[in-house]
Structure formats: structure tokens, C-alpha cells
Amino acid sequence: MYLVRRAAEETGFRTQKPEALLERIVSIACNPGDLVADFFCGSGTTLAVAEKLGRRWSGCDLERWAIHVTRKRLLGIPNCKPFEVLNLGKYERQYWQGVTFGDSEDKSRAEQALYEYLAFILELYRAQPAAGMVHLHGKRGKAMVHIGAVDAPVTIEEVSQALDECVALKQAELHVLGWEWEMGLAGPNNDLRKGSPMHEIAKQKGVKLLRLLQIPRKVMEQQAAAKADVRFFELAYFEAKISKPEKLTVQVVLKDFATPNADLIPADVSSKMKKWSDYIDYWAVDWDFHNDTFMQGWVAYRTRKERRLPLTSDLHTYQKPGKYRILVKVIDIFGNDTSQAFDVEVQ
Numbered sequence: 001m002y003l004v005r006r007a008a009e010e011t012g013f014r015t016q017k018p019e020a021l022l023e024r025i026v027s028i029a030c031n032p033g034d035l036v037a038d039f040f041c042g043s044g045t046t047l048a049v050a051e052k053l054g055r056r057w058s059g060c061d062l063e064r065w066a067i068h069v070t071r072k073r074l075l076g077i078p079n080c081k082p083f084e085v086l087n088l089g090k091y092e093r094q095y096w097q098g099v100t101f102g103d104s105e106d107k108s109r110a111e112q113a114l115y116e117y118l119a120f121i122l123e124l125y126r127a128q129p130a131a132g133m134v135h136l137h138g139k140r141g142k143a144m145v146h147i148g149a150v151d152a153p154v155t156i157e158e159v160s161q162a163l164d165e166c167v168a169l170k171q172a173e174l175h176v177l178g179w180e181w182e183m184g185l186a187g188p189n190n191d192l193r194k195g196s197p198m199h200e201i202a203k204q205k206g207v208k209l210l211r212l213l214q215i216p217r218k219v220m221e222q223q224a225a226a227k228a229d230v231r232f233f234e235l236a237y238f239e240a241k242i243s244k245p246e247k248l249t250v251q252v253v254l255k256d257f258a259t260p261n262a263d264l265i266p267a268d269v270s271s272k273m274k275k276w277s278d279y280i281d282y283w284a285v286d287w288d289f290h291n292d293t294f295m296q297g298w299v300a301y302r303t304r305k306e307r308r309l310p311l312t313s314d315l316h317t318y319q320k321p322g323k324y325r326i327l328v329k330v331i332d333i334f335g336n337d338t339s340q341a342f343d344v345e346v347q
Contacts (some may be wrong), residue, residue: 002032009045009048009073012268012326013246014075015042015136016042016043016045016283017045017046019045019048019049022045022046022049023049023053024054026046026049026050026053027053027201030055032053032054032055033054033055033056034055034056035055035056035057035058035329036055036056036057036058037057037058037059038057038058038059038060039059039060039275040060040061041059041060041061041066041070042061042063042066042070043066043069043070043072044059044066044071044073044074045070046059047059047070047073047074047152048070048073048074048077051074051077051080051081052077062217062218062220062221063217063218064216064218064335064336064337067085068115068281068282068331068335071085071282072282072301072303073300075299076303080311082319084293084295085294085296086293089249090150090151090152090179090180090301091111092220093150093151093179093220094150094151096150096220097113097117097150097151099115099116099147100120101114101117101120102116103112103203104343115327118138118147119136120219120225121147121177121215121219122137122138122145122147123228124147124219124228124230125138125140125175125177125232126140127139127140127145127175128140130144130145131167133165134165135158135162135164135165136162136165136166136169136174140172140175142171142172143171143173143174143175143211144162144165144166144171144173144174144175145174145175145176145177146158146159146162146171146174146175146176146177147177147178147215148178148179148180148215148225149178149179150179150181150197152180152214153179153180153181153182153185154176154178154179154180154182155179155182155185156182156184156185156186156198156342159176159185159198159210159212160201162176163201163202163205163207163210164205166205166295167205167206167207171180171207172206172207172208172209173207173208173209173210173211174202174207174209174210174211175211175213176210176211176212176213177213177214177215177232178212178213178214178215179213179215180194180216181235183341184197185198185212185278186198186212186235187237187340188238188239188256188258188340189235189266195210195237195260196212196237198210198212198343211234211260212235212237213232213233213234213306214232214233214234214235214336215232216230216231216232216233218230233261233334234259234260234261235260235338236257236258236259236261236279236330236332236336236338237257237258237259237338238254238255238256238257238258238328238330238338238340239254239255240252240253240254240255240328240340240342241253241255242342242344244344244346245315245347246315246317247347248317248318248319248320248321248346248347249315249316249317249318249346250287250313250315250316250318250326250344251313251314251315251316251347252285252298252312252313252328253311253312253313254277254280254283254311254328254330256276256313257276257277257279257280257330257332258276258306258335259279259332259336261332261334261336262279263332264334277309279332280302280309280330280331280332280333281301281302281309281331281332281333281335282296282299282302282331283300283301283309283328283329283331284297284299284300284301284302284328284329285297285298285299285313285316285326285327285328285329286326286327286329287318287324287326288318288324288325288326289325289326289327289341290325291325292326294329294339296329297316298313298314299314300313321345321346321347322345322346323343323344323345324343324344324345324346325341325342325343325344326341326342326343326344327339327340327341327342328340328341328342
């Protein structure tokens, strides 16, 4: 008779290796202080082991959920050294676009590459190309579809132009697919359940339904794209309050969160969701964001043992008065992240 039990570090990844195995490999292969790299890090076993054994490490993965699980796993290691989660962003996408569809300075070839990119995204979204329009690229059922560029965020003006074209064509539904979004475009309305201010603008123009959907990085993964194993999630919205309880000091409080993707949760799980914060798995604050790399100055997340999630950050004290941009990042239970910037002045 054999007793089978789950390892304490098991995360649910099918290809996950035991930490004990990686400990033997890392210990034999390198010395403390050496660099360990895992370019398909999955749930982060190699990185966690390297951290515990005093090795430096670097890991990569295309899956957003893999990065999120790895981040939480590392944060759970006692006295874990500081680390950064970096995203190559538009540079990675530009490289992928050039390799996949061609990269040429020739105008006609560049136009062909753009057409192939749009057709590729439309096919993954199960939409049909639509010709003869300026800001609308396809149609899915009754909805018109606009696709954002690889190397630039979708802007408010861009969505507004697509809405105007829908109105001219007497189309009442628009789906906007984007990699990144202009600050403020997807920000919350006073009533989160109504969506962002952009949704209100759409209704004022006469477009009854506007959906803002994230193009997942998974589309760049050849196997996932070939299998059409790609899901486009709608942008979530949250409300946060920035308070200044003391001199040079600020604090962030999450006040509300709404996700349009709640219907994707299995019934046995959704029945246990009692309040808006149940949809949040992790949130963090960059106290001095410079519109580049997100640096988490404070973080809170759920673990298997600790399911409670604090909704108020610790106090943060700036060294000197001035104007600062605070970026709050929320990751929901689907692994999707939503960010919102707040400009504050402290004295």
C-alpha cells in the first residue's frame, strides 16, 4: 500500500518539478552567488530554489498566470531579496510582429504586413474582416471590431473615432481589442458597474454597447495561436482612495472592484463569492511611478493558507515634498492586471 500526497509547493502546473529535485541539480551545477536562468519558468520552481540556495536568478515566461504564480511564490520565501518583474512590452510585440508578418520599409509590404496582423487577430477573436472602413477592422456577429496597434496604446481619440464610424454605419455595438490603454481610457466611472467614462461617451454617441478587451500575450505563443487557445478578457475597473494622514505621508485604500468576466467563473466557485474583494488575488503600489517599469513599493496577495486580503496599504512617507504619480496595480483571480495612476502632491 502506498500513500500519495501532494507536495506542499505544488501549484497545479502539470509540468511542475519537485523542489527537492531542482535543489540537487542547482547545488551540483553552480555555486552560491552564481546566476541561474530558466527561460520557461512556469510556476517558478527553479527560481524559488535558486533564491533559497543563495543563487542569483532570472526567469522568463509568456503566460501571464505563470508570472503571477511565480511572483507570489517568491514573495512567500522568508527574507526573499528584492526583485523586479519586467515586461518588454511594445519591443517584444514589435519583434513578434516583424518575425510573424514581415518587417520592411517598403510601403506596400508594410501595408500587407499590417493587413496580415489584423486578419490574424480577427481570426483568433472569431471575427470576419471588414473592408472599406478607416477605423473599423472587422465584424463579429452584430458587433464591429477595432484592433489597436502593436506598438502603441489604444487612445481615447482612437476609440472615439471608431465610435463615430459605428454611428455613421448605424452600428450599435463596438468591440475594441488592445495591447495597452491610454491612462484614463479604462478608468472607473462613479458607478463601477456601468464601466468606464468611455462607455458613457459611447452611449451618448448612440452606440449602445462598448466592450474593451485585452489582447493577451498568449497570441504570440505559436502553439496557443495554432490551437486558437486564446481568450480575450474585458478590462476590469476599480476604485481607490489616496489619503494623506500625515506630513509627507500617503496611504491607498481599495474601495471597489468590478470585473465584466464574472460569468466565466464556475458556478460552484461563484456561489462562494460574497463581495467585490473576493475577485482580487493581488494588488500592489508603486509610490513614484515614472511611466516606465512598475516598481512594487507595497504588495498584498492571497496564499493557500491566508485567504484574507488587506484592502488598505501601509503608510508611505516621501523624503521630500513634491508631486508624485502613484500607480496601483490589481490582479484578479483570472490573472488579468488592471492599473490606475493617481497624481498627488505632498507637503
